[in-house]
Structure formats: C-alpha cells, structure tokens
Amino acid sequence: MKNLLFILAGLFITVNVMGQCLQVNVGVVIEQEADPCKGPVILDANVPGATYLWNTGETTKQITVTKTDTFTVIVDKAGCIGVDTVPVIFLESPIVYLGSDPLPRCGGCVTLDVGDQGGAKVIWSTGDSSQVVKYCDIGVNKVWATVTNDLGCTVSDTIEVAVKPGYGIDLGASDTTVCADSIIISPHSSFGGKYKWNTGQSDTSIVVKQSGIYYISIFDIAGCSPADTVSDTIRVKLSDSPIVDLGPDPDVKCGGCVLLDASPLSDAKYWWNTGDTTSSIQYCKTGFTSVCVKVTTSEGCFDADTIKINIKEGYDPSLGEDVTLCGDSLIIRSADVGRNIIWNTGETSDSIIVKSSGVYYVSITDIPGCNPADTTSDTITVTLNKLPIVNLGPDPDKKCTGCFTLDAGAATGGTYQWSTGETSQQISYCKTGENNVWAKVTDSNFCSASDTIILFIRDDLEAILGKDTTLCGQEVTLKSPLLQGDYIWSTGETTSEITVHESGFYALKVFNVNGCLPEDTLTDTLEVSFVEVLANPTSILDLSSACGKLEFMVNPVPGASSYEWKVPDGWKILSGQGTNLVELESNEMKQGTITVKANNSMANCASGEASIESNESIYSVHVPNTFSPNSDGINDLWILRNIEHFPDNELVVLNRWGNEVYKKRGYKNTWDGSNLNEGTYYFKLKIRFCNSEKTIVNYLTIVR
Numbered sequence: 132m133k134n135l136l137f138i139l140a141g142l143f144i145t146v147n148v149m150g151q152c153l154q155v156n157v158g159v160v161i162e163q164e165a166d167p168c169k170g171p172v173i174l175d176a177n178v179p180g181a182t183y184l185w186n187t188g189e190t191t192k193q194i195t196v197t198k199t200d201t202f203t204v205i206v207d208k209a210g211c212i213g214v215d216t217v218p219v220i221f222l223e224s225p226i227v228y229l230g231s232d233p234l235p236r237c238g239g240c241v242t243l244d245v246g247d248q249g250g251a252k253v254i255w256s257t258g259d260s261s262q263v264v265k266y267c268d269i270g271v272n273k274v275w276a277t278v279t280n281d282l283g284c285t286v287s288d289t290i291e292v293a294v295k296p297g298y299g300i301d302l303g304a305s306d307t308t309v310c311a312d313s314i315i316i317s318p319h320s321s322f323g324g325k326y327k328w329n330t331g332q333s334d335t336s337i338v339v340k341q342s343g344i345y346y347i348s349i350f351d352i353a354g355c356s357p358a359d360t361v362s363d364t365i366r367v368k369l370s371d372s373p374i375v376d377l378g379p380d381p382d383v384k385c386g387g388c389v390l391l392d393a394s395p396l397s398d399a400k401y402w403w404n405t406g407d408t409t410s411s412i413q414y415c416k417t418g419f420t421s422v423c424v425k426v427t428t429s430e431g432c433f434d435a436d437t438i439k440i441n442i443k444e445g446y447d448p449s450l451g452e453d454v455t456l457c458g459d460s461l462i463i464r465s466a467d468v469g470r471n472i473i474w475n476t477g478e479t480s481d482s483i484i485v486k487s488s489g490v491y492y493v494s495i496t497d498i499p500g501c502n503p504a505d506t507t508s509d510t511i512t513v514t515l516n517k518l519p520i521v522n523l524g525p526d527p528d529k530k531c532t533g534c535f536t537l538d539a540g541a542a543t544g545g546t547y548q549w550s551t552g553e554t555s556q557q558i559s560y561c562k563t564g565e566n567n568v569w570a571k572v573t574d575s576n577f578c579s580a581s582d583t584i585i586l587f588i589r590d591d592l593e594a595i596l597g598k599d600t601t602l603c604g605q606e607v608t609l610k611s612p613l614l615q616g617d618y619i620w621s622t623g624e625t626t627s628e629i630t631v632h633e634s635g636f637y638a639l640k641v642f643n644v645n646g647c648l649p650e651d652t653l654t655d656t657l658e659v660s661f662v663e664v665l666a667n668p669t670s671i672l673d674l675s676s677a678c679g680k681l682e683f684m685v686n687p688v689p690g691a692s693s694y695e696w697k698v699p700d701g702w703k704i705l706s707g708q709g710t711n712l713v714e715l716e717s718n719e720m721k722q723g724t725i726t727v728k729a730n731n732s733m734a735n736c737a738s739g740e741a742s743i744e745s746n747e748s749i750y751s752v753h754v755p756n757t758f759s760p761n762s763d764g765i766n767d768l769w770i771l772r773n774i775e776h777f778p779d780n781e782l783v784v785l786n787r788w789g790n791e792v793y794k795k796r797g798y799k800n801t802w803d804g805s806n807l808n809e810g811t812y813y814f815k816l817k818i819r820f821c822n823s824e825k826t827i828v829n830y831l832t833i834v835r
Contacts, residue, residue, distance in 0.1 A: 153213030168284035170197040181208035224284040235293035237355030240267035251280040302365040310432030324352035370430040377438040385501030388415035398429040450511035457578030516576040523584040531647030534561035544575030601660040615645035665738035691729035699723020757832040760804035779819035
C-alpha cells in the first residue's frame, strides 16, 4: 500500500493502493473544472477489461463522486483480484435551510431566518445581507438566500412565501390634531373579522373625546390563519379653536380711525385683509369697507370674523409726519380747512406759526353730517434746531502781499467746507486777485449756514525780480518794477536796480509801497549763475576702417554737457549724437564735411566747430564718366580713383548695341580706349569690397 496526495481544483485526495495478484491504482479524471466544495470528481479504477465493484454498489470502471467519503473498488481481471481505497474530501460547505413553505399570511410580514452562519456572507433575493429579514411583498413569491463561507463554498435555499392582499389597516396619520371636542376614528378599509380597541370597545369605529393614543387589532379574518392579526395605532390631539369676535358693526364715523381688536392669544398668528399681522389694528381708510381677520393657533386651529366700517371722506386734519428742521420757526397747516378748528395753542386758524420745539395737535369739531361727538384730530412733533453762526467779518482792505487768515467760528461736533476745498475751522488764503471766498458750517444736528467774504491780494507784485537766470559772461543788471517805495538789496544797495558780476543769490525788499498797507513788505530772491563760453573742440579723429564701422571722435571739451554733430547730405548718424563719438552711414560717394561743436546748459555759450573731410580713398572708388584718349598727355587713360585699393575687380565695356568692346579682370587704370571711336559706351564694374560684392553700371563718353 502507498499514500499519494493530489491537489486539484482545491480538492485534496489521498489514495491508498492495496493489491493481491492485480495492482489497482485508482486515479482521478476531471472532465471539467471541479468545484472544491461539491465536485464532481470522477474516480477511475485504471484497469481496463475487468469487472468492478465499488463500495457504492456501482460496477463501472469510473464513478462520479460529489461528497466527502472513502471509496473502495474491487477489480477482477481473469481471476486476479486487486483492491484500492480512495478517501475523497471536499471543502466544508455551510448549511442553509429556510424551512418549509409557510402558510399564507393575511397582511403583515413573514420572518425568514437563514440561521447563525458564523460570519459567512449572506445575500437574500431581496438585497438584504442580514441573518433575519421580514418579507412583506403581497403575492406568492420565491425568496432565496445564499451563504458563502470563508472557504469560498456557497449554498442556497429557496422558500415560497404567500402574503394575501387587501388586509392592510390604516387609522390615518400617526399624529392627528383635531380642532374639535371629539372625533370618530375607524379603519380606512373594512373587512371581515373581529375588532378590539385599546378602549375595550369592539365596534368598527369609536368616538374619542380626549387626547391620547388609540390602537385597534383585527383577528379571526375569514380565509386567514387564526393567528393572523392586523393592527394600527394613532395619536389624537384635540384642540380648542380660537373665538374671534370683532364686535358689532360700528356707526358711521366722520374721519379718524376705528380700533379693531381680535383679542391677543399666545402663540397665535393673525392675518388681516389689510395686510396687518398684529392682534389689533387702527383702521383709518375712508369709505365703506369690510375688514376681516383670521386667527390661527400653534396647533393649526383657526377662526375668523368680519366687520363693516364706514368712515366719511373729507375730514382728515392730517398734519403730516413729525418734523425736524433747522431754523427759528415753522408753519404747520391742517389738511382740513374751513371747519371748527382749535389747536392746543388756543389758536383757531387753519395754520399756525411755531417758534419752539414741542408737540402740536389740532382738533376739528361740529362736522356737518356727523354726530356732535365726532371729533377728528392729529398730532405732530416739531423739533427746531438753531442754525450755526458763521461770520467771516467785513470785506478787508486790499493786501499787496502775504495771506489772509479766515475763521468760520467754532461749531461743536460740526464740519467745515470752504470754497477752497479745505475742511478746517481756520484757513490761510493766499491767492492773488479779487476773489469771493465762502465757508459752510454744518453742526451735529446737520444744520448748515454759510458766509462769503471778498478778498483782494495784488497779483502785479509777485516775483518782482523775475525767474532765476543762467547766462554767459560776467555781468548782469538786476531790475525791479518801478514802485513808489523804499528798496534794500542783500548787497546793501538801495536803488531800484543793481549790476552784479558774480554767481549767487540776490534778495530785494521793497517797503512803504504806495497803495499798500504799512506792514506790507515785498520780498523776492533771484539766483544768478554765470557760465563760461566753451572752448572749441580739437580736431576730429577718424576711427573708421575700410571693412569696419564709419566712426569719428572728438576729445572731450571741459564743461561740455553734449555734442552736436552735422554730416553731409545723404549721410546718416546711426548712433552717438550728443556724445563725442558717432557712428555714421555715408552716401554713395562717401564725400563731404563732418562738423561737431560742444554745448552746455546755455545755448549762447556753445563752442566753435571742428570739421573733417571724409577720406574717400579708403572707402570708395570714384568712376569718371568721360576721358579723352587723344595723346595730348592729359586724361589719355581712364583713371578710376582708388581702384588700386580693390584689386579684386572686373571691368566690362559695351557699345550701344550691347557688344563687348573691352574686358579686364583686375583693372589698373591702363586702358586708353583701344582705338574706339568717339562716342558713348556703357560699362559694368564689379568690385569685391570686404565681404560683399558691388556692381557699378553707368555710361562712359570717349572724346578724341
């Protein structure tokens, strides 16, 4: 005998082999993936052409196993017998049994219990996952539960549940408030059976006369189990409705108002058709009107009442809203005139003048068409606040210099506003000319008052020495406007003008000026700065190169703040204008005069100019358009000035028909016309200049 351990699809199999003259070794055949919890597993005796007897009673070579057990087979082949035993162990599955199908229920629910599964996962067809569920769906339905343990084995069971329809019982909302002394309660639907209330009554309905909890049970229902009982509970609260009585309709009223009172109740809400929400209102609208009110308690109980009111028009003595204003007096007027009017001041006119704060009221009596007792009246509260006092004083005499000090006066808790934009109590006013200046003062009662004053400060005496000056030279005469008065300069001189030779500050005072106040003194200070004339720049330095920048520089001139360059027509200053070094761009021929002068802060202190002629021999080739090869020793050769600086060149001469008559690479001023006739020809000259090539095309005239 030998022991073997098989692990297949989660199935553990131990095989014991025992034989006599025939060796039998039972094997496992898996035709599909086996469930490790319930199989199936196929056992094979592995001996073909024999007879077989399993301990299950089966006689086939293979048997199918679906439970944990030990299986033995006896194999007989040609008289040789062999035996083998195989223990088969499946994973432990949970046990699920919902019980037998219950009897039909008449209303209510069926309680289903899957049993204690020791933490296994439970899923019901209802979607629940608890051990116990209540199933209440009406009708006949299949209900199943599936349990999966921690080994992954799943077992299900199904039960048929029947709940008969039509046996629900409903006494109404669970909490019912009734605005009455009593209420009849009964189920909303009726069916056979016996009734029992918690009051001991057995009728289908009962009368409830006090607040409390009431419930009913119905049993012995035809077609249902004797144990079936349906029930419901209701909480009833009886509440008293409010009593609203506005009283009888009042007599016709001539003006005034009618007081309507719906009686105050705690926690009650009031709604009048006037829009008011208080327990009482004053109704003052003229005309014939119905006024109603609805009162609702916190329990929702309500009552309402309506009253008819008639108030005649045209007798409203309204004095308007209470008045607060700034001033010493106020006229108040009654809205109703021509009646028998009396004020609390004793006056009987339609209007009165009040000069102090207080409460004023008017009454109108003896109204035609009204009861003698009818009186209409109104009250107004008047508050008069004194205006603040603002006095800037009389208009002062003219001033020749200096400023006026203005004071708007003290105002406790007040604010100030001047025409100058200032907001202080006092200001200093220095603007020249004739001007109106006003001040507005607002006190803590928001009352305002203002005053205006005319100020005159002469504007022809400002800056009597003029503006500071900077000039060339060593002498300047300082003059003051000719005024009738006394002069004194900071130099000690007392004339109206002085001559100075040094830079510095010069001050002048003029006093005892005719037409000014004795204390008016005119003062002014002037700064004089003498600036030397700049020396001429030295010669201009040419820093240019044939294949580099076209640059010119002048040595710095002492005292110069800028430099002014001028270039020939067609030239451009690329950079450096204002400095002592400039970069230029020349015209086609690169000829002309370049100048520069030095400047400082004074235009008339500028220096003279320095100049330089551009050195065209370095930068360009001059090509004349005529020469005379007549052997007179003058202009016999076509001389291209500066061509020797550009040996990499090519010259081609063409006649008027475009035929080439002369060609030379590296031309060196040696052509004498080559016996060409006198006339006009065309040439094309290519020159390699630095890193670029330039082509000159023009006409050429030969004169013999």
